[in-house]
Amino acid sequence: MTRDLATVRDLVRETEVHRDVYTSPAVFDLEMKHVFGNAWVYVGHASQIPAMGDFTTTTIGTTPVVMVRQGNGAIGVLINRCPHKGTRVANEPCGNAGRFFRCPYHAWSFRLDGTVAAIPLPGGYENTGFKDSTAAQGMTPVGHVHVYRDFVFARLAESGIGFEDFFGEGLSSIDNMVDRSPVGKLEVVGGVLRYLHKCNYKMLMENLTDTCHPMVAHESSAGTAVNVWKTMPEGTPRHPAVEIYAPFMSSYQFYEAMGIRVWPNGHGHTGVSHSIHSDYSAIPGYFEQMVAAYGEERAKSILDTARHNTAYFPNMTVKGPIQTLRLFKPVAADRTMVESWTFRLVGAPDRLLERTLMYSRLINAPTSPVGHDDLEMYERAQDALHADANPWINMQRLYDPGEEAQASAVANGTTEWQMRNQFRAWKALMREAAP
Amino acid sequence: MTDHEAIAFVLHEARLIDEQRLDEWLDLFTEDGRYWMPLEMGQTDPILHNSLFYDDKILLRIRIERLKGAKTYSQKPKSRCHHLMQAPLVERREGGEISTWAAFHYVETRLDEQTLYAGWARHTLVVEDGRPRIRLKRVDLVNCDSAFGNIQLFM
Numbered sequence: 001m002t003r004d005l006a007t008v009r010d011l012v013r014e015t016e017v018h019r020d021v022y023t024s025p026a027v028f029d030l031e032m033k034h035v036f037g038n039a040w041v042y043v044g045h046a047s048q049i050p051a052m053g054d055f056t057t058t059t060i061g062t063t064p065v066v067m068v069r070q071g072n073g074a075i076g077v078l079i080n081r082c083p084h085k086g087t088r089v090a091n092e093p094c095g096n097a098g099r100f101f102r103c104p105y106h107a108w109s110f111r112l113d114g115t116v117a118a119i120p121l122p123g124g125y126e127n128t129g130f131k132d133s134t135a136a137q138g139m140t141p142v143g144h145v146h147v148y149r150d151f152v153f154a155r156l157a158e159s160g161i162g163f164e165d166f167f168g169e170g171l172s173s174i175d176n177m178v179d180r181s182p183v184g185k186l187e188v189v190g191g192v193l194r195y196l197h198k199c200n201y202k203m204l205m206e207n208l209t210d211t212c213h214p215m216v217a218h219e220s221s222a223g224t225a226v227n228v229w230k231t232m233p234e235g236t237p238r239h240p241a242v243e244i245y246a247p248f249m250s251s252y253q254f255y256e257a258m259g260i261r262v263w264p265n266g267h268g269h270t271g272v273s274h275s276i277h278s279d280y281s282a283i284p285g286y287f288e289q290m291v292a293a294y295g296e297e298r299a300k301s302i303l304d305t306a307r308h309n310t311a312y313f314p315n316m317t318v319k320g321p322i323q324t325l326r327l328f329k330p331v332a333a334d335r336t337m338v339e340s341w342t343f344r345l346v347g348a349p350d351r352l353l354e355r356t357l358m359y360s361r362l363i364n365a366p367t368s369p370v371g372h373d374d375l376e377m378y379e380r381a382q383d384a385l386h387a388d389a390n391p392w393i394n395m396q397r398l399y400d401p402g403e404e405a406q407a408s409a410v411a412n413g414t415t416e417w418q419m420r421n422q423f424r425a426w427k428a429l430m431r432e433a434a435p
Numbered sequence: 436m437t438d439h440e441a442i443a444f445v446l447h448e449a450r451l452i453d454e455q456r457l458d459e460w461l462d463l464f465t466e467d468g469r470y471w472m473p474l475e476m477g478q479t480d481p482i483l484h485n486s487l488f489y490d491d492k493i494l495l496r497i498r499i500e501r502l503k504g505a506k507t508y509s510q511k512p513k514s515r516c517h518h519l520m521q522a523p524l525v526e527r528r529e530g531g532e533i534s535t536w537a538a539f540h541y542v543e544t545r546l547d548e549q550t551l552y553a554g555w556a557r558h559t560l561v562v563e564d565g566r567p568r569i570r571l572k573r574v575d576l577v578n579c580d581s582a583f584g585n586i587q588l589f590m
Contacts, residue, residue: 190485191474194582220507225497232493241494337582342485350483357485362494366583367472367487369501375585376509 003027005034005430012427014404015396015420019385022200022393028333035314035429036061037156040166042316042327043067043077045341046150047187048094053112056094059329060156065142066090067152068097070112077142077154078114082106083135093192101139114139149178150186161265169408170267173310177320179302181345182293186323190357193340195366199378201315201328201336202422207374208309208317209270209418211255212397214248217377221369222248238281244359247276248370258308258413262406266313266425268418272410275308277321283351293347311418313425323356326364334382340364395419436560436567438525441533444567445558449518449539452589457499460589464492465561465568470589472574487579487586502587509587514545516588523558532570533560541590552590553577 003026011018011027020027041060048056049069056067057080064080066089082089082103089101089110100109100117109117115138119125130136142154146163151174153163164171178186197204207213214222225245259272271277290299306321315328323345329337340360344353363370385393398415404424411417436444451460464470472487481489490498501507523537534557541552559571574590 190483191580193474193485193487194580196582196584198584217508220501220504220509221497223506224501224504228493228497228500239493241497245497354482357483358489361485361487361489365485365487367586369498372509372585372587373507 003030005030005432009427009430012423013392014401015399016392016394017423019391019393021426022202022382023333023385025333028200028330030430031426032061032063032330034431035426036063036330038160038429039314040146040153040155040161040163041314042151042312042325043154044152045186045188045343046075046147046152049075051096053097053099054094055090055097057090057092058327060142060154061330063156064088065154066101067154068101068112071099075145075147075152076113077145077152079140079142081139082108083116083138083140084108089139110139114141149174166265167267167312168263168265170263170265170269170310170312173269173307173318173320176302176305176307177318177323177343179294180290180320180323181347182289183347185346186343187346188341189344189353190342190360193360193365195338195340195364195371195375197336197338197375197378198334199336199375199382200333201330203378203381204326204328204336204338205311205313205315205317205422206395206419207378208311209260209268210416211258211260211270211414212252213377214255214276215250215252217373218248218370221373222246224369240281240355240358241362243280244355244362245370247279250276252414255413259410260413260415260418261410262408262418262421264407265428266422267311268421269307269310270413270418271306271308272413275306275321277308277319278306280321280355283349283355286349286352289348311422313422322359323352324360324364338364395423436533436562440567441525441535441558441560442523444560445523445535445537445556446520448558448569448572449520449556453516453518455502455515455588457502457589461492461495461499463567463569464495464572465563465570466492468492468569469571470495470574471571472576472590473579476575476579478579487576487583488574498589509585512546514543514587516544516590517542518590520556523556526557531561533567534558535560539590543586543588545585545587550584552586554579554590556590 011021043058044056044067052069052071054069065077066080067077070076080088087105089103102109108119111117142156143158144155146153222245225242229242258274260270261272262268309317311317318325323343325341327339342356342360362368395416398412470490474486519540521538523535526536527534537556543550554576557573560567561570
């Protein structure tokens, strides 16, 4: 079934969306082209590629790309496809290419900026007009790359919205995560947890600011953790995992009061005043390091910011207080690869990293009970959405007809405004020419 | 503990999982026992590198109670599992500990899906109160760094 952009935009209404945006391969193809082609998408972290020739491979939408440290120290992002026959050039999740990428099929080699370095038997291309071919341009760089405090984003399209305009104040959540290092630096460590979801990637994005589900869907995991803990003898030291699980069972009133903030272009976050990350035990020595680095007032302000999930449209989220990043990589309308990345706060005690890894393992891994709770809901929805009787998904909670006119706002923590905000951004990009 | 007793214990342990006698299974662990499934081949550090599991007894207890829960929707309907194990080898005896190694295939199934995992189980056993107990069960999957769907039971 083919779709034109105007009818696809009609699938998104103010307070409800048609299920085809989650189930239709034709809509998915248009999203890859228009949303993922024009948005700024996270591709990796500079700490993953410290030396010249270091690379990591990933996707922007479904487009394979390679992020590489070039000779001048700059970071480039190239479409990971040989211009000759289309072979994927860099195949490992990460590695070092030396000074050149070399295609394993016919040994065409490329400088780290993608330009052709050498082709075997070059005489065969003389007097063929090859110099004017697309292939002679080498591996295609993406439209634009922007590195913000070591977070690398790329936009496939050559023209369109600028990086700062796209993210605006939303960058403050990345700032807060980086500022939690006494030396203002993060390092990707601990490995990556990869969790295959048989559902549309947008379900994960919407769940980020869905604060009416934890006490219901996670009663099985977080509720059980609380109940098991109650059976322990009095005086048993607080278990770090129970400290992670228990806040999921907070009341509706807790979530209502924590607040949700929305920003332009589909970004937003939960946990304006407080969050489920507010009450973790202090790690000995860390606060003192922060005071020494920033002064007491600023250190307190950094550490008191306990934002829960910051949703970066279209497919990334960070948790500053626990130093994790998740990327929801679309594979097909009904398939999403969820990657959970973890950061070391450079200069801070190792126990912070230990907690970060435990959080990621208990909440975001394929072996995580909380993950099982969520995935069950997504997969049930992905299946049952095929029912024609009611093809609409509701996102009307705390809707205000005047909200579209407000670019940024803080609202009740159980609003579905941020879900609507994401779809407004989605709709704006589903056009022939980028806005 | 004789070699034969250690081998019989490891096979019995897998059977308890397959029969979902999980309270009995948990009781096989020492109070400081751990169930570890690394994320990386040859991983040595469970603290500052992530793992698929690195559970102490309280975390295992939470998982087991959760699997029984009336509101555990990812277990409606329930998962089942099946181990096929090679005869374990006794690899090492040191300071009262016995280490065994066994290759296995493991199937976890729910609804119409059946997923096959393959790996090696390494048990570190001690004798406590006159019976063998698990101080560490390390499960190395042959594809530990692959993407997975839900792994809800124990290997």
